[in-house]
Amino acid sequence: MYAEPEARLESRGGGPVRWLARAFAAERERWPLWVPVGIGGGVAGYFVLPFEPAAAWAPALLIAALCLGCIGYRRLRKSGRGEAMVIVAFLLGAPALGFTAIEVESYRLAAPVLDARLGPVLVRGRIVAQEPGIKGVRLTVAVSAIDRLAPAREPARVRIRVRPSLAPVGGQTFTNGTEIRVLAILMPPPPPAVPGGFDFARSAWFKGIGAVGFAVRAPELAQGGAPSGWLAALRGAIGDLRATLFRRITQALPGAAGGIAAALMTGERGRIPEDTMEAMRAAGLAHLLAISGLHVGLVTGILFFGLRALLALSPWVALNWPIKKWAAAAALAGAFGYMLLTGATVPTQRAFLMVALVLGAVMLDRSALSMRLVAFAAVVVLLIAPNSITGPSFQMSFAAVAALIAGFEVLRRPLSRLSGEGGLGRRALIYVAGVLITTLIAGLATAPFALYHFNRLAVFGLAANLGAVPLTAFWIMPFATLAYLLMPLGLEEIALKPMAWGIEAVIAIAENISASPGASYYLPTMPLWGLGLVTMGGLWLVLWRRPWRLAGLGAMGVGLLSFLAAPAPDLLIAGDGRSFAVRKADGSLVFSGTRGSRFQKNMWLKRSGLAGNVPRGRRSKRERAEASLAAAKGGVLRCDSLGCIAHVGDRVVSVISNPGAVAEDCARAHLVIALTSLYRFPCRGPGRIITRRELSREGTHAVWFEDGGGIRVETVAAGRGVRPWTGGRMR
Numbered sequence: 001m002y003a004e005p006e007a008r009l010e011s012r013g014g015g016p017v018r019w020l021a022r023a024f025a026a027e028r029e030r031w032p033l034w035v036p037v038g039i040g041g042g043v044a045g046y047f048v049l050p051f052e053p054a055a056a057w058a059p060a061l062l063i064a065a066l067c068l069g070c071i072g073y074r075r076l077r078k079s080g081r082g083e084a085m086v087i088v089a090f091l092l093g094a095p096a097l098g099f100t101a102i103e104v105e106s107y108r109l110a111a112p113v114l115d116a117r118l119g120p121v122l123v124r125g126r127i128v129a130q131e132p133g134i135k136g137v138r139l140t141v142a143v144s145a146i147d148r149l150a151p152a153r154e155p156a157r158v159r160i161r162v163r164p165s166l167a168p169v170g171g172q173t174f175t176n177g178t179e180i181r182v183l184a185i186l187m188p189p190p191p192p193a194v195p196g197g198f199d200f201a202r203s204a205w206f207k208g209i210g211a212v213g214f215a216v217r218a219p220e221l222a223q224g225g226a227p228s229g230w231l232a233a234l235r236g237a238i239g240d241l242r243a244t245l246f247r248r249i250t251q252a253l254p255g256a257a258g259g260i261a262a263a264l265m266t267g268e269r270g271r272i273p274e275d276t277m278e279a280m281r282a283a284g285l286a287h288l289l290a291i292s293g294l295h296v297g298l299v300t301g302i303l304f305f306g307l308r309a310l311l312a313l314s315p316w317v318a319l320n321w322p323i324k325k326w327a328a329a330a331a332l333a334g335a336f337g338y339m340l341l342t343g344a345t346v347p348t349q350r351a352f353l354m355v356a357l358v359l360g361a362v363m364l365d366r367s368a369l370s371m372r373l374v375a376f377a378a379v380v381v382l383l384i385a386p387n388s389i390t391g392p393s394f395q396m397s398f399a400a401v402a403a404l405i406a407g408f409e410v411l412r413r414p415l416s417r418l419s420g421e422g423g424l425g426r427r428a429l430i431y432v433a434g435v436l437i438t439t440l441i442a443g444l445a446t447a448p449f450a451l452y453h454f455n456r457l458a459v460f461g462l463a464a465n466l467g468a469v470p471l472t473a474f475w476i477m478p479f480a481t482l483a484y485l486l487m488p489l490g491l492e493e494i495a496l497k498p499m500a501w502g503i504e505a506v507i508a509i510a511e512n513i514s515a516s517p518g519a520s521y522y523l524p525t526m527p528l529w530g531l532g533l534v535t536m537g538g539l540w541l542v543l544w545r546r547p548w549r550l551a552g553l554g555a556m557g558v559g560l561l562s563f564l565a566a567p568a569p570d571l572l573i574a575g576d577g578r579s580f581a582v583r584k585a586d587g588s589l590v591f592s593g594t595r596g597s598r599f600q601k602n603m604w605l606k607r608s609g610l611a612g613n614v615p616r617g618r619r620s621k622r623e624r625a626e627a628s629l630a631a632a633k634g635g636v637l638r639c640d641s642l643g644c645i646a647h648v649g650d651r652v653v654s655v656i657s658n659p660g661a662v663a664e665d666c667a668r669a670h671l672v673i674a675l676t677s678l679y680r681f682p683c684r685g686p687g688r689i690i691t692r693r694e695l696s697r698e699g700t701h702a703v704w705f706e707d708g709g710g711i712r713v714e715t716v717a718a719g720r721g722v723r724p725w726t727g728g729r730m731r
Helices: 003-011 016-026 028-048 057-079 083-108 200-205 230-252 255-266 274-282 293-312 315-320 323-341 346-363 370-384 386-390 392-418 424-454 461-489 493-514 528-543 547-565 598-607 621-633 659-668 692-698 716-720
Strands: 118-133 136-146 157-162 179-187 209-215 456-458 520-522 571-573 580-583 589-591 637-640 643-648 651-656 671-674 688-691 701-705 711-715
Touching: 028 083, 028 370, 028 386, 028 528, 057 083, 083 370, 083 386, 118 157, 118 230, 136 179, 157 179, 200 209, 230 255, 230 323, 230 461, 230 493, 255 274, 255 461, 255 493, 274 456, 274 493, 293 315, 293 323, 293 346, 293 392, 293 461, 323 346, 346 370, 346 392, 370 386, 370 392, 386 392, 392 424, 392 528, 424 456, 424 461, 424 528, 424 547, 461 493, 528 547, 580 643, 589 598, 643 659, 651 659, 659 671, 688 692, 688 711, 692 701, 692 716, 711 716
Parallel strands: 157 209, 651 671, 671 688
Antiparallel strands: 118 136, 118 179, 136 157, 179 209, 456 520, 571 580, 571 701, 580 589, 637 643, 643 651, 701 711
């Protein structure tokens, strides 16, 4: 019934507009795949706004779009003239739906956020999550009361780190859902370390966390500490089961192998040593530690084919009963259990939804369209957890799956011709080619998002994955599944020990690859508009089928090169004024001494495209003096008791920490950072002055010295806007 519009377009001649209209009409069956894109655009639009929008905007647009869509659909059915109205309805409706979903989520989770450091104070509440790690356990506590804080100002949840030395009083072990009291120091969730950087406070807001801190005394069981309510009891039971699995795995397998085994089976990565994690990242293997489609698919496949093979051993059962459907049902239950045990993260949810649709189709004797599965899973995740769109897990997971499906849609015929009759050698060659193609497509699809979030490109990731992925698929995950089945009998070590052999082989691959010269490169962060171009170009490439899809490559290329249009800042000053960094002519950063946050300095390095880590701990006076002397010799930075003088090209920057330096430094500096009061000491001469009050209020400042003498300053506060998680108005 929809052939008429296309026929009319074909009969009306050429021209670029009509050519585009014909191409668009020819892709009619792919139109539904853009629904999650529109919803995601609405969610992204909410986060881009510098202010909290009025609640009535999105629902009004949604209602208008529904009305317009209904009218257009009726006209399309009757006369074949309604495509424009349907398209406009989609362009309004899908983003409005996404915008509404994220606004509802924000309203639902609205709760007070701590505005200043507090403590030590006694916190009473119920444990809702535990994250064990090498440095102790992080407890997420649903707050009942906080001393010295009015009930109206109490956060809904707080996250408290408990050091290993602070064992619970009396040797107690706490389970999820139990009431505890703990003496802790609490702080507001930290803002980004650099303008445009990761906003932990926003992430915490959508988890209901209004404060973070650390315990100064061992937690104690509160009176009436047992969980109440069936839902709380169920969540507590799942959390306790995860904690029990984590403990038994790490006890059976100490060291890095045990930490990775626990990550694959429980989703908790806290016991993986930092050097092992760094090696996995540098080798491009970190994705193996994040529970996603690979792991869920492997567990489901092992259960499905294993159970079906066992049932097929009995000819009577195989011939008289639907063993394929039984196996599908059992595999679906196993996939659901695996999702719960590993924390139900966004990639796991997406993978489970796709697996559920595929296995549901098997049980109903129907076939499923793979790309539509991805679109359906994306819609569900975006409506259930719309805030997940800002995280690398959502972006990289869906990018990889969509690219793989689109790639194999193109390669299906050539691969099917190659997979004809042949011996073992040919099958092995086809398998290697499949792994190579899969790794290449997934790596290329996720690389832009890895660059944006982590600023790192794993050069030898393809080679590392060729060895590690088969080990994970054919050795590690089968033994992990067997370990699950043996745990009720207390025999899990039978499977965990062989599983550890495979994990150690993967670690060896990661360490050898990461130790190779040039194994990974850091690049400056691309601007947000560049990531948007890459995303839309990639979607245009994978969602359409006709040759016009190749236009997406151009948008992706421009987006990938966007970091060239956004040079790294010449100067970075921390919001607390304790540290700053100056860019040298060769692009490297010189830091002011050893004060300030190590995490913040590492973020400055990475977002500037520089490898390396700021060393832990304090340096000796001699080491600090040598570092200052080296900086002074480079003509970049010189510090004394009155402050610091930095040279950026022909510009002079003065950091004044003592009023005695005001008169001299203000007369010669182009930019002054005043860490002392200027009320009694006027500062005349510089083109720009940044006061300590501005630093405290606006957060980290990034400074660019432009041609012609201009100074451009960006701050964390300006980039975040006034939102609930930034200390803006509560609704």
